[in-house]
Amino acid sequence: MELKRLKYFIAVAEERHFGRAAARLDMAQPPLSRQIAALEKDIGAQLFDRSRSQIRLTQAGEVFLERARDLVERLDSAYREARLIGQGGAGRLRIAFVGSATHGPLPTLIKSYRSHYPDVDLSLSAMNNAELERALVQQDIDIAVARPALKIEDLRSVLLIEEPLMLALPDNSPIATRSAAVSLPELEGETFVLYPRRPRPSFADDVLQCCALNGFTPRNQAFAQDYQTAISLVSVGVGLSVVPRSVSQVSRPGVAFRPFTGENPGTRLTIHARLDNRRPHVLNFFDVLRRFTRQGPAGTAAR
Amino acid sequence: MELKRLKYFIAVAEERHFGRAAARLDMAQPPLSRQIAALEKDIGAQLFDRSRSQIRLTQAGEVFLERARDLVERLDSAYREARLIGQGGAGRLRIAFVGSATHGPLPTLIKSYRSHYPDVDLSLSAMNNAELERALVQQDIDIAVARPALKIEDLRSVLLIEEPLMLALPDNSPIATRSAAVSLPELEGETFVLYPRRPRPSFADDVLQCCALNGFTPRNQAFAQDYQTAISLVSVGVGLSVVPRSVSQVSRPGVAFRPFTGENPGTRLTIHARLDNRRPHVLNFFDVLRRFTRQGPAGTAAR
DNA sequence: TTTTGCGATACCGTTCGGGTATCATCTGCG
DNA sequence: CGCAGATGATACCCGAACGGTATCGCAAAA
Structure with a gap:
């Protein structure tokens, strides 16, 4: 109810002329005069000195003009900012x-x-x-x-x-150093470093299902909270692990990544x-x- | 036309409840809902998440709330500042x-x-x-x-x-050092350090009228732009000057102030x-x- | 499933803002 | 000194917008 008045006031202050300001605001002069008068009454101070032919801002008007410009600017930017956030742009x-x-x-x-x-x-x-x-x-x-x-x-x-699984082995393991292909069943006796099985479905399910498809269940299992820990355990020789192929693309001292033959349902x-x-x-x-x-x-x- | 909406929005945002906000604003709930909806339409973004039972601010709403509070605060202070200036208080x-x-x-x-x-x-x-x-x-x-x-x-x-006039004399002048009262006419032959006579009436007029009342016109006149210069001229011995009594209350090296007898119309x-x-x-x-x-x-x- | 609470919608009356006509005042010119 | 033009203020009217009451729709709780 008062913001429009700020814009009106700014127009009059800039034009120093009610008629021109009204034209610029696409309205008639009388309602503009009334709105300015109402604004002055609200504020409780004269904003314009109308004693001469050319109207002038009073000191209160000068200061209020600055504030009004700032306010209009800020309001506009608040709208734009909220709009941008609302559209997911910020x-x-x-x-x-x-x-x-x-x-x-x-x-x-x-x-x-x-x-x-x-x-x-x-x-x-x-x-x-x-x-x-x-x-x-x-x-x-x-x-x-x-x-x-x-x-x-x-x-x-x-x-x-969706990506295939790979083996993560200690790099001094004979399986890691030999050139022949590796199949999972031959690792049945090794220790498999797995992850927590809860909540289902988990990556551990992927690994165990892969083993099952290859016809066995790992006999020795160790558990790690995350893949970083699992690989660390592999690097210190605790056992081997099964990881997504993308993980194998980082090199890690003490760990060798190998593909394996047979069923590979991936993850x-x-x-x-x-x-x-x-x-x-x-x-x-x-x-x-x-x-x-x-x-x-x-x-x-x-x- | 939009500022009221900011206050409405702030109320709803703070109460997180249209009904309570409406009560706080002393209005019914439906128009409040409509104003908020209009504000959201203007901005082009949802400000409230109405999907749950308890309404919540969206991210856009959070940001807009900050801005809105700031704006209301600034508007209020702009009003108060202009009012204060308008009353001459600032x-x-x-x-x-x-x-x-x-x-x-x-x-x-x-x-x-x-x-x-x-x-x-x-x-x-x-x-x-x-x-x-x-x-x-x-x-x-x-x-x-x-x-x-x-x-x-x-x-x-x-x-x-209104104050009487006094003489400003070089402090080594015999007139300044003697104990007897001084009268103006006996100084007729001295150089009077005066001020510009324009625009009329000037302080020079006061001094010359005083001389006239005492029955003479200074024969030798020197002119200074201001009283500081006049006293400086006195202190270096150019002549004497006539000053308002208040000026005599500052001491100045080389200058002695003396009252005089006879007519003293003052200044x-x-x-x-x-x-x-x-x-x-x-x-x-x-x-x-x-x-x-x-x-x-x-x-x-x-x- | 029913009930309750809350926000949205429909509809109506009042108010306020804007438009036209006119007035009052000041300025500049003859 | 008086008159014409310009400018802001005032008077009056109309339409749009805002707020109020009644009611709906929906969702959470009982």
Whole structure:
């Protein structure tokens, strides 16, 4: 109810003439005079000195003009900022992912999103599947990248990548140093470093299912909380581990990565968001994701 | 037309409840809902997430809330500031005065004004009568303190002080060192250091009229632009000068001040402002001045 | 499933803002 | 000194917008 008056006041102050200001504002002069008078009454001070033929700003008017310009400017920018955030062009998007996703196409996907929405603050954090599930349910995050997937209700889920499994072996192991191909069953007696099986489905399920398809169940199992720990255990000779191929692309002292023959059902990375999370940032992210997977996530190799 | 909406929005955002916010705003809930909806449409973004039972701010809403609070605060302070200036409680008052006024009651008067209106910026400058006249006409200053007065049209004029004249003599002059009273006519042969006679009336007029009343006209006259220069000329022995008594209260090496017998019509300090200058600061200043002169400008002696 | 609480929608009356006509005042010119 | 033109203020009218009451729709809780 008073903002229009600020604009009116600015126009009159700049034109120093009610008639011209009214023309500029596309209105008649009398209502403009009335609005200015009302503004002056509200403020309780004269803003214009009308004693001469050419109207002039009073000192109060001079100061109020500065303030009014600033206010109009700020209001406008507040509108624009809110609009931008509302369209997902600014603000914050919270993404969490399993640690092993950092080697695959995820960084490329995130770069792509960033290039489309450079003003969005990305909050990135690594979590295991259990933490992802909790954070997603409690809306602490918008996007979860799980391996192989989260299986809770009311999630929007998109497959990011499917990749084969590989062996991670101590590099002084005879199996690692020999040139012949490796098959899984011959490792039945070795210690398999696995991950927690909860919540289902877990990466451990992928590995155990792979073993099952190859006709055996690992006899000795050790457990690690995440793939980094698992590889560390391998490097110090605790046993061997099975990892997604993308993980094998980083070299790690004491660890050798080898493919294996036989059945290899692979493992998947899945991107989730709550179905009821209609935040434009999330929708935009899935748009970028859709284009990304469609044009082939050749980014698998990248980085 | 949009500011009311900001206040509505802030209320709803703070209450997180349309009904309570409406109660707080002393209005019904439906128009409030409509105003918020209109605001969201204007902005082009949702400000509230109404999907759950408890409404929540969206990210755009969070940011807009900050901005809205800031805007309301700024608007309010702009109103208050303009009002204060409009009442003469802040802003700037431009005062100019003849140099010789600095020793009389003027500083006390200004202190009194300052204590009543501590937030008013005082712009103080020294000018001779000619400059005062020009500045007042061109509205470069609000208040002029002239000696003895300005005689131009449309001025509000108030006598600040009337004081006797005194002699300023070189301190090695026999007249300065003798104990007997001094009369003006015996100085007829001395050089009188005077001031410019334009614009009329000038302090030089006061001095010459005083001489005339004592029955003579100074035979030798020297001219100085201001009283400081005049006293300097006296101190280096150019001649003698006649000054307002208040000036005699500062001691100056090489200069002795002496009263004289015979006629002493004295000299005045007059405070002027343009009649058409209705600025509250000027009116307030004259209010202070009125009280000041009424309760006796005992400040003559002060300082 | 029913009930309750809350926000949205429909509809109506009043108010306020804007338009046209006119007045009052000041300025400049003859 | 008086008259004409310009400019802001005032008077009056109309339409749009805002607020109020009644009611709906939906979702969470019982």
